[in-house]
Amino acid sequence: MSVYDSSGGPLESYPLIAGGNLYPVITRGGFDISCITVRGDFFALDNLQFNAIPAPGASLLGACGMGLVGWLRRRSSL
Numbered sequence: 001m002s003v004y005d006s007s008g009g010p011l012e013s014y015p016l017i018a019g020g021n022l023y024p025v026i027t028r029g030g031f032d033i034s035c036i037t038v039r040g041d042f043f044a045l046d047n048l049q050f051n052a053i054p055a056p057g058a059s060l061l062g063a064c065g066m067g068l069v070g071w072l073r074r075r076s077s078l
Contacts, residue, residue: 006034016040 003012003026011033014024026033038045 001036001038003028003033004035004037005032008034016043 001014001016001022001024002010005011011028012024012026014022016022016038026036
């Protein structure tokens with residue numbers, strides 16, 4: 001199994017073992033994964049999970065927005 005970026009450069013690689021299970025965890029910063037390939041005579045993919053991790057800036061911006069909405073609501077009710 002190989003992981004590539006948008007320019008086709010390899011990011012990570014995991015060997016497939018005949019008759020074995022592979023449980024890779026790929027953690028990359030940003031959105032730099034473009035393609036994941038799996039090659040072999042026989043393989044099965046199951047329980048694939050993809051998690052988007054929000055950037056810290058997005059969390060801070062959301063918290064500021066919620067605080068501003070609360071402040072405006074409190075101000076308009078006075």
